[in-house]
Amino acid sequence: MQNPKLSKDEVARAALRILDEMGLPDLTMRRLAADLNVRPSALYWYFPNKQTLLADLADRIVTQGRPAELVTGWDEQLRLVALALRDSLLAYRDSAEIVSSSLALGLGENPAHSTLRDALDSSPFDAEMTQRAAATMLHFILGHVSLEQQRIQYDSLGALSGEPVMLRMESCAGAFRFGVDTIISGLKQHSLAHPTATPGE
Amino acid sequence: MQNPKLSKDEVARAALRILDEMGLPDLTMRRLAADLNVRPSALYWYFPNKQTLLADLADRIVTQGRPAELVTGWDEQLRLVALALRDSLLAYRDSAEIVSSSLALGLGENPAHSTLRDALDSSPFDAEMTQRAAATMLHFILGHVSLEQQRIQYDSLGALSGEPVMLRMESCAGAFRFGVDTIISGLKQHSLAHPTATPGE
DNA sequence: ACCTGAACACCGTTCAAGT
DNA sequence: ACCTGAACACCGTTCAAGT
Secondary structure (H helix, E strand, O other), X not given: OOOOOOOHHHHHHHHHHHHHHHOHHHOOHHHHHXXXXXXXXXXXXXXXXXXXXXXXXXXXXXXXXXXXXXXXXXXXXHHHXXXXXXXXXXXXXXHHHHHHHHHOOOOOOOHHHHHHHHHOOOOOOOHHHHHHHHHHHHHHHHHHHHHHHHHHHXXXXXXXXXXXXXXXXXXXXXXXXXXXXXXXXXXXXXXXXXXXXXXXX | OOOOOOOHHHHHHHHHHHHHHHOHHHOOHHHHHXXXXXXXXXXXXXXXXXXXXXXXXXXXXXXXXXXXXXXXXXXXXXXXXXXXXXHHHHOOOOHHHHHHHHHOOOOOOOHHHHHHHHHOOOOOOOHHHHHHHHHHHHHHHHHHHHHHHHHHHHHHOOOOOOOOHHHHHHHHHHHHHHHHHHHHHHHHHHHHHOOOOOXXX
């Protein structure tokens, strides 16, 4: 009565709700079905398997959230996109793990990578270096947030961490900026060493 | 008769064998027990749970393998350690995922992080920056190898990838060196910007 | 087209009981 | 001390059958 018809979108949104409230270990097909007042097998009409569902969630997570402010200068743009990406990821529990595992399927054409590559549009790098620069940044971001989220859930499990939670949050943000700035700084050096930008005729 | 007594070490080695031959999804407690000619519940005498077993494997994976050559200069040393760490990880299937998920438990005192930090011993960075530099490099390494391994198993699943496998392997190694060099280059800039090395009284 | 019912082939973990 | 037997509370996925 209250669910005359389901939809792919509804299924995905319900999954995101579970993810937000309980985390990835509790996001099972059976639990998702129960939340939608439906039998587990019904979900397989909308998604061929759980992996595909998770890939869909990964897309929504990185797409959702306000896009990074537009500025001039590839270095500052890359920095903003990286920070925005972290914010998007931190909006959902275990998102970094989900995005990571979905990366292998969409070989290179995933939204997270694209956003980073686009930020390098005005850079002096050629296509391959842009690709590698985006990959380097993406790997750092996912690695960092992945660990950050594992620690968050470890803390929330009642285990008393060494330092207070608010302090830790700031030190995480600081460590993240450090990594982003280090990579950008390294990329700048590269651009000075190999000036590919049409050297006058 | 052939297994009068089991040992923690034997269990771990058998687990590594499964990991090497079948990958993480096939490394179940039940399968591991079967390989050791023992009932699943017997494993819980040696490891309190699967998570602990995986943490033990993570330690062995990064510890195993020849240590990086010793050279002078923190930059070159860091580079060698990073490359050696990737080699160690590539020796076992899905190792990056295992090491990543074990990172949160041993909060900061894991061998992978330590090796990277030690490489920065002769650097001009203070303790906190050394910590962050090591973390930045570690996140990149795990992110990169994690994705690399996902693609390897995706390829081996029969799916024909765009480019030939040998070419891909080289491009992976190239992308990895690019990331490592970029981060080291960025760290060097930092050391120039903040010269903390006792500025002559 | 969309969903149920029922099954298949698994999991990790616990714990009394054996030796 | 070390292991078995048997259970508990789950998984993802398939597929004939209903409507």
